[in-house]
Amino acid sequence: MIETENLTRHYGKRIALHALSIRVAAGEILGFLGPNGAGKSTTVKLLTGMIKPTAGRARVAGFDVSTDPLEVKRRIGYVPESAALYESLTAREFLDVIGSLYHEPMESAQQRIEELLDRFGLADAKDQRLSEFSKGMKQKVLIASALMHRPEVLFLDEPLTGLDANAALIVKELIRSLAAQGRTIFFCSHVLEVVERVCSRIIIIDNGRAIADGTPAEIAAKTGARSLEEAFVALTGTRDTAQVTHELLEALER
């Protein structure tokens, strides 16, 4: 469902992603991890056709993202990291617009909008403007908008941000169920416990390069760590947390 071959992206002189080659099968939930600025969002933007690669190629749902971006976009759903919404619209209006962009028949789209808003607990707020929504409510609208057209591949960039515990549980379960239906999930998150629990496979990138690929247990075993968290710290070279904390506290004392 997702295939990349030496996928590379430069921003001026800076290399954001270097020769990424991965393959994600249908029904797989891939956890895509990395420290801040590692190249996760760049990868997602490349795979969703939002930006073009400097070199290499990528195929999503059977189509090349560079040559057939519209075909790719018809088959994917994307929950971006930041709440990119037209905030002067109401939740219902926004989902209505999204449905139209995917050519969803009006009646079934309306029905699906009502159902999605209801299931996400937004039925009472559906005619409120998105600017009045809380962060979690906006996140629910974003998730609903990514699911509206029943995509084959779902890109989720920190999808649980702002969600309450109940909503987070529902979304996690939803992700598993969608994968069970044969949809591919590309899951980016910094919350390692969630990734460990939800994803069947994990790729860790750092400085634009893939540095680990496997199940959480395999990655932990390769690095000699006891958990994914320890493995992540070992692989991405994070400084000693106790030392950093001490330095921070010292700075506050000055």
Place this chain on the structure above:
Amino acid sequence: MINRIIQALGVDPVQWRALVRTYLRMDFRAGGGATTRTGSGRARGHPLVGVAIITGLGGAMFATLAARIPDLLVSATLLTSYGGINTVMLLLVDFTGLVVSPDDYGVLGHRPVSSRTYFASRLASILAYIGFVSVVLALLPAVCYALWWQLGITGLAFTFAAVVLCNVSATIVIITVYAMMLSLVHPHRLRRALSYLQLVSMMGFYVAYYLSMEGFRNSFLFRLSFSDQPWMWINPASWFAAFVRLAAGGVPWMVWVASGAALAISIGCIPLAAGRLSLEYAQQLAETTVAGEPATRRRFRLPGFGRAESRAVALLVSAQFRFDQRFRMAILGIIPLILFYLLLGLNQGALADPFSPDARSSAGVPLYMAVVFMPMTLHASLHYSDSWRAAWIFFATPASAARLIVAAKNIVTVWFLGGYLLLLAAIWSYYYERIWHAFFHAAVIGLLAHMLLQITVMMRPSLPFAAEPRKVERSARLYSVLFFGSMIAAIIPTFLPYVYVSTALTAVVVAVMVAMTAALEYTLRLRVTEAIGDLEFRA
């Protein structure tokens, strides 16, 4: 039928309809930011109403010209020229609000929307707006041509066609130029390039505005006749004006050629822009709006604002100037205005020492226009920002909103108005009999301008950079400032000579002004504290 036409243009009709509906809906709704619980913190009514009123007044002026100028082609050319310049100004002041929103890329970048569909929907929404402004501008002149010139319904229709097509073409040309610059220049450099473009076009607008005002004052516009001059066809707006001349009948061949050229421009420029206005364009625009000067540059500090809220506002103003393109362009757009009025004012006798009995009472009106416009326009520019969401800091910290607002006013006064007055004083020092006359006079008009600024802030107190930019709101404000500012500025020189009649009177007047400033400052703080009492943040 419509669907088929749209499809034939390579545009997805379903997506087009959905996007146009969305853009129009968004344009007519209030934005977020700092507002009162009832929403009254924002401007009452839609800014489009303000633009319509000011444009309608402009239309009335051109209807008067149409009735008074014996040469139909001349009056129509003045109308279309003003319409074109006005459109360019509107687009440049409000470009990211009017043409393409940087938000589009985040929302639509991963959706199956083709660049052509995106272009068509954005163009439709902008043309709806430009069409509205054009119709309002053309309404009274069209009625004048129909009834006064007895051109009937044809004259009415051709006037509307001339103004609408001229403004639409100006829109597309601006979009194309902007898009070309965006594709050729890196965002960092583009900011600078756009600033220069803004300076040039703002200068054009101010010149046109001032000349039309002067033309009215001196009645020279009523005697204008140049339709037999070949050079008049250099101005493309005259090609569109030729439509109105066509309605009168018995036209020379050149008018036919000009009308044909206008029609060709209107049709031909659409495909020119079509290939450029795309989602990639929106992405580049998004990069431009956040692209700042290189971080290695030394940071610009505003001395004198070193404590608490005033320091925070001073830092914000300097940072916004570096990073917020909208704010930067608004500030830079004022420079040509100042230069223009400065030169014009000095040319009109503002160099005469006001303490001298020979000083004319009407000398230097344009100079005082700049003194009035600048603080008012700058203060209006401090209101909006693309980073308005960051205004939560004013609400989540123990900062005094009243002090923040007053600090913003003081920054405008000290740094912008103060700088301008120092420059004036330096120039006057050379020409006046005594140097202190120059500085004293600068201080007097500075006090006057400051009082006007105090009144402006009192009328509409707002936290700095805390309101979401709304379509045409900035343009509407600029129009209001130009319109009302001109009236206030015209009063200043009539009043000033009396201030310097005798030392005693000067002392009394200055004392009264200082007392009024102090009273206004006290009232302003009370008013601001009261007005922001129920201010809350919506994002």
